[in-house]
Amino acid sequence: MSQPKDFGFDEDVQMLKESLGRFLEEQQTIEALRPSINGTEDPIHGADRPAFYDEKAWQQCLELGMHAVSIPEEQGGIGMGLVAAVAISEEIGRHAWASPLSNTLQSTFVLIHCDSDPAKALLAQMAEGHRVGLAINGEEGSLAPDGTDVIASEDGRLTGTSWYVQDAMKAETLIVSARSESGTDLYAVALSQPEVAIHRDRIVDLTRDQAHVELTSATAVRLTENGSGASCLLASAPALATLVAADMAGAGEWQLQTTAEYAKVRQQFDRPIGFFQAVKHPIVDMMIYVDEARSLVYNAAAAYDFDRDDAPRCAHLAKSSASDMGAFSAQNSTQLHGGIGFTWEADVQIYHKRQMHSQFLFGDGTWHRKQLAALL
Numbered sequence: 001m002s003q004p005k006d007f008g009f010d011e012d013v014q015m016l017k018e019s020l021g022r023f024l025e026e027q028q029t030i031e032a033l034r035p036s037i038n039g040t041e042d043p044i045h046g047a048d049r050p051a052f053y054d055e056k057a058w059q060q061c062l063e064l065g066m067h068a069v070s071i072p073e074e075q076g077g078i079g080m081g082l083v084a085a086v087a088i089s090e091e092i093g094r095h096a097w098a099s100p101l102s103n104t105l106q107s108t109f110v111l112i113h114c115d116s117d118p119a120k121a122l123l124a125q126m127a128e129g130h131r132v133g134l135a136i137n138g139e140e141g142s143l144a145p146d147g148t149d150v151i152a153s154e155d156g157r158l159t160g161t162s163w164y165v166q167d168a169m170k171a172e173t174l175i176v177s178a179r180s181e182s183g184t185d186l187y188a189v190a191l192s193q194p195e196v197a198i199h200r201d202r203i204v205d206l207t208r209d210q211a212h213v214e215l216t217s218a219t220a221v222r223l224t225e226n227g228s229g230a231s232c233l234l235a236s237a238p239a240l241a242t243l244v245a246a247d248m249a250g251a252g253e254w255q256l257q258t259t260a261e262y263a264k265v266r267q268q269f270d271r272p273i274g275f276f277q278a279v280k281h282p283i284v285d286m287m288i289y290v291d292e293a294r295s296l297v298y299n300a301a302a303a304y305d306f307d308r309d310d311a312p313r314c315a316h317l318a319k320s321s322a323s324d325m326g327a328f329s330a331q332n333s334t335q336l337h338g339g340i341g342f343t344w345e346a347d348v349q350i351y352h353k354r355q356m357h358s359q360f361l362f363g364d365g366t367w368h369r370k371q372l373a374a375l376l
Helices: 011-027 027-038 055-064 082-094 102-112 117-129 231-267 277-308 306-337 338-342 349-358 365-376
Strands: 132-135 157-166 173-180 184-188 194-201 210-218
Touching: 011 027, 011 055, 011 082, 027 184, 027 210, 055 173, 055 277, 055 365, 082 102, 082 231, 082 277, 102 117, 102 132, 102 173, 132 157, 157 173, 157 365, 173 210, 184 231, 231 277, 231 306, 231 349, 306 338, 338 349
Parallel strands: 132 173
Antiparallel strands: 157 210, 173 184, 194 210
16 A cells, blocks of 8 residues: 555644644743753762653643544544654654653554553553553563563563663553563553562663663563564564654754754854854754654654555664664764753753664664665
């Protein structure tokens, strides 16, 4: 099936994207974040960084329905596809918004592929605002569906550690990948039980938290049966990579626009620094990188919605491009801001660190190009 015109980015998606953009502009998300990160400048030796998110803004987001955009209508959602979710993710990245929304969008697509009654029940809870995250990695960080270090017992209890869990401190329930004799399956684990211990990791990103989650015979609800969890993760992998790539495209657009504006007002040798070719050229290169990444992101989202067989190839292209763009834009936006770009007071460093973290989520550019080569 061929993709529709403009990647399926219709008026409804445009209205959704603009609505969230206006909302986040009004919330001044970076200013809301800053009080929580003061004193945590050093990610290794600094004070513990709280898993901040503005609960009032999150509640307003729920009222707007952004969290339920891709949850099926049967479970109380809006029932739009990945293109709509990508439009939202792009705005999250553009505003570096610390919230449970990214986790919610990613978890939605994993649960849709589970296609079981417990998964549908969890989707219905998410439509009501329940916060869900993903815990699908082992210590080696492998993206293979069977790479988990968690073991499921015969009675469905989980023991082991799930690693690199994004925004774990913002979640109420985790979708955990676990191995048993029948293969890899997915389970829903409530974080409120004493058998679950969340150990916060120290990461450079100021807008997200990360943790490794230790399970000791934790009670869980089985979401898949007979080792079908691996196929669910494989089927949802293109959506997960594309959502992160969209976040990076949004952050890259912010870096581009902010750097271009700074080059117009920063004076050196009696003229704006944007007058000099040494400044103009990297800004233009940033624009090319951002436009390429955004186009590939929406192409991947449209492939997932309308041409599922081509979704893996398109997702590898999108995430590899976005990872490269993120690294280039982060380096150059900081460099072209000069000394102030390295300071704690500048917002540039917040986006730089977010891009560096996102670059490796669900595979960096090199990994995705290797996967792409294997498909050709």
